Amino acid sequence: MSIIQTNQLRPELQYVWEEAQSFVNxxxxxxxxxxxxxxxxxxxxxxxxxETGTYTHTTEEIEYGAKVAWRNSNRCIGRLFWQSLTVFDARHLDTPEQYVEAMLTHIRFATNEGRIRPTVTIFRPKVPGEPAPMRILNYQLIRYAGYETDTGVIGDPHSVALTKQCELLGWVGKQSHFDLLPIVLQQAGEPPQWFEFPEQEIKQVKLRHPSYDWFADLELQWYGVPIVSNMRLEIGGISYEAAPFNGWYMGTEIGARNLADTDRYNMLPVIAERMGLDMSSLATLWKDRALVELNAAVLHSFKTDGVSIVDHHTAALQFAQFEKREQDQGRNVTGDWTWLIPPVSPATTHIFHKSYDNTNIRPNFFYMDETN
Structure with missing residues (x-):
């Protein structure tokens, strides 16, 4: 077997070569x-x-690399299903219009009438030393707008900055609490452009409670598929900075964070008041009681509408299965404890009582500003 010659490799490609060896082996x-x-x-x-300053992954490499990236995602509690990930190879696409059509295909496939399928769409990679060919400026492909007003934010405060950017680009929203934001793409060397997905293509769930009829009057809702788009996928030293991916929601992501956080929709005081709880002191645990019922409403509504979702207790049991399978394969289970514990009743899960090695192993997904 001949020796692989690596002499005269440009310094900026040394990292790529080292990662390529690790990944291929x-x-x-x-x-x-x-x-x-x-x-x-x-x-x-x-x-x-x-010869080219980069290299091209085979279909097998990109499909398996994406699955392993999910398996290595330290913050994800849902990794038991990493092998079920469907990979759409969109590396041949060039224009923003083609990207949007591929994203719409992703949304339709992943939504699957509510029976959500874990999916990733992988667009053209970044060539080392060059700008990314296309950037997705949205946090998720589907997200609600946030409008700053003199009396507070209408909609999602998390989206205020992007909403302002969309408005500067010419987009006009309805100024409601649940306006779907457009997707914003920026091709290398070009100004950003916005595009809207047809609203009928976006699965949304109106929230109601199994016991409180008044809950529907709050007119709360959330979208069914969380498609993360602000992370890059790194496989074998090659960075895919447009690689939106999804699983399905864990209920607490919506009920304990998106709708409950004080810097998001901040619904706990409203729900507690409608429940008639004593809010005169924090010691009455009115926040906790309202939080449980909000989460119950999320789970009930998604399940009633036939949209995939998992409660945090079941998710923790599934993660325990993942840990066992990985150990059986001789692989160390890495994890970020602060993200793996659910935001509701964490001490009731085995994860709370363990520690995890938070080493980042590649392939993996990284936020755009992360280098490792």
């Missing part, structure tokens, strides 16, 4: 490829790096 071994196949692939990668 580990993933090809997991996939059952022989040593000579691994050697051949590494030889072709180093040749391509010398």
């Amino acid at each position: 580990s993933s090809y071994a997991e996939l059952g490829h022989a040593a000579d196949i691994i050697h051949q692939r590494l030889s072709s990668i180093i040749k391509e790096l010398h």
Whole structure:
């Protein structure tokens, strides 16, 4: 077997080469490829790096790499299902219009009439040393607008900055609490552009409570599929800065954070008042009682409408299964404890009583401003 020549490789490509070796050696071994196949692939990668300043993943590499990136995502409690991820390869697309159409395909496939399918769409990668070919400026493909007014924010305070940017670009919202934001794309060297998905394509769930009829009068709702779009996917040293992905919601993400946080929709005081709770002191635990009922409403509404969702207790049990499977495969389970524990009743889960190694292993998803 010949020796792979790595001399005269440009310094900025050394990281890419090191990561490519690590990825190919580990993933090809997991996939059952022989040593000579691994050697051949590494030889072709180093040749391509010398000739072009980058290298192109095979279909098998990008599909398996994306799945392993989910498996390695320290903050995700839902990793038991990493092998079920559907990967859409959109690396051949160039224009914003093509990107939007691919995103709409992703939304339709992932939504699946409520039976949500974990999905990632992978667009063109960033060439080392060059700008990303396209950036998605949204936090998620589906998100509600936030409008600053003299009396407070209408909608989602988390979206105020992006909403202002959309308005500067010419978008006009309805000024309601649940206006769907457009998607904003920025091609390298070009100003941002906004596009709207047809509202009928977006699965949304109106919230009601199994016991409190008045809950529906609050006119709360949330979208069914959380498609994260502000993270880059790194596989073998290659960075895909447009790679929106989704699983399904854990109920507390909506009921204990999005609708409950004081810097989001801040609904706990409203719900507590409608419940007739004693709010004269924090010691009455009115916040806790309102929080439980808000989360009960989220789970009830999603399940009634046939939209996939998981409660935090079941999610923790599923994570325990994931831990066992990984240990059976001889792999160390990494995790960020502060993210893995649910925001409601964390001490009732096994995760709360454990510690985790928070080392970031690649392939993985990283926020845009993270370097590792």
